[in-house]
Amino acid sequence: MSETVILTRGLRKEFSGRRGTHVAVDDLDLAVPAGGVHGFLGPNGSGKTTTIRMLLGLAAPTSGSMALFGEPVPQRLPEVMDRVGAVVESPKFAPNFTGRQNLRLLAASVGRSTSDVDEALEKVGLGQRSDDRYRAYSLGMKQRLAIAATLLKKPRLLILDEPTNGLDPAGIREIRDLVKDLGASGVTVLLSSHILAEVQQVCDSVTIIGHGRLLASGRVQELVAATGAYRIVVERPEDATRALEEAGLTAAADGDALVVQTxxxxxEISRVLGEAGVWLDELTPLRADLESVFLDLTEGDRMGAMPSGEDYR
Ligand SMILES: Nc1ncnc2c1ncn2[C@@H]1O[C@H](COP(=O)(O)OP(=O)(O)OP(=O)(O)O)[C@@H](O)[C@H]1O
Incomplete structure (x- = not known):
């Protein structure tokens, strides 16, 4: 069985304010297997950042337990932190230094070499821009430098909290490709996001939360399992519809194709049509995409979390 890199059991975080107690994370069981990219999904305010902050020892849980690499945290954080890289808040870099100079300073302070710096810059694809001043960087380049900084210690687990926030489509694609490469290189990546399309393309597995509670978890392929519908293309749709109806199946026209809900x-569809002498050109199972799964699961949460009229994405 593969190692569980992140594990939480009954994790809870309450915030007390003037208006009483607010439960940001509620009895959360999170299990992230080693290797690949794991999406941590939820609408705004669903508790992703709070969970990540607790895992990193930046906030104390109200109750529950957590482990990184099988070691209880926060108790044993000092022992595991050299295996963990995280970009949670925007890191502070010196604006008048180049990206490379910033990383060299950082590397010196944690006992890493200049070749480690070169390797990290190479990995995030900053290339020649590494020698431009930080203040001239785009948001996407700043984000890549932040990731390069965490790569200096060659982490086995990389936690990225909404790394594409505020980026333009090109920036989002760059970070997405980088995350994919990192996951493929053997690093376990926890990628929090509320942008579904992005996550579906990079993640091997996901956890979906709403109002701090676990809503679903598993491999992306399993979560977007077949919906019980097929799209078929046949030469004689009228004959096909009749044959299917006689077999108790309904077919609805969809452009040149038919959609059969069953x-x-x-x-079975292919047998019914074959017996009626109608031959299939195409039969495709229709799958829900992760976005529809997410929207179904978090419908109530989004309504609660967002002021009316605001696009939650
Ligand atoms: N320090 C705090 N004090 C009081 N409430 C807080 C604090 N930090 C977070 N919260 C509340 O806890 C809830 C969860 O917030 P959190 O930032 O963890 O959500 P999130 O899923 O990361 O959202 P986003 O996608 O917007 O970053 C929200 O209702 C938030 O207002």
Missing amino acids: DRPGS
Whole structure:
């Protein structure tokens, strides 16, 4: 069985304010397996940052337990922190120094070499821009430098909290490609986001939360399992519709194709049509995408979390 890199059990965080107690994280069981990219998804205010802050010892849980690499945290954080890199808040870099100079300073303070710096800059693809001043960097370049800084210690777990926030589409694509490469290189990446399209393209597995509670967790392929519908293309749609209806199946026209809603296997459709002498050109199972799964699961949470009229993305 693969190692569980992040594990929480019954994790809870309450904030007390003038208006009483607010539960930001509620009985959360999180399990992130080693290797690949794990999406940590939820609408704004659902408790992602609070969970990450607790894992990193930046906030104290109200109750529950947490472990990183099997070691209880925060108790044993000092022992595991050299295996963990995190970009949670925007890191402070010197604006008049170049990206490379900033990283060299950092490397010197943590006992890393200039070749470690070069390697990290190479990995995040800053290339020649490494020698430009930090203040001239775009938001995406700043984000990549922040990731390069965490790579200096060659972490086995990388925690990125909404790394594409505020980036333009090109910047989002760059970070997405980088995260994908890092996951493929053997680093376990926890990627928090509320942008579904982005996560679906990079993540191997996901945890979806709403109002601090676990809503779903698993491999992306499993979460977006077949919806019980097939799209078929046949030469004689009228004959196909009739044959399917006689077999108790309904088919609705969808452009040149037909959509058949059924929980029966696709082979059944092909048998019914074959027996009626209608041959299939195409039969495709229709799948929900992660976005529809997410929207279904978090519908109530989004309504609670967002002021009316605001786009939660
Ligand atoms: N220090 C704090 N004091 C009081 N309430 C807080 C504090 N930090 C977070 N919260 C509240 O806890 C809830 C969860 O916030 P959190 O930032 O963890 O959500 P998130 O899922 O990371 O959201 P986003 O996607 O907007 O970053 C929110 O209702 C937030 O207002």
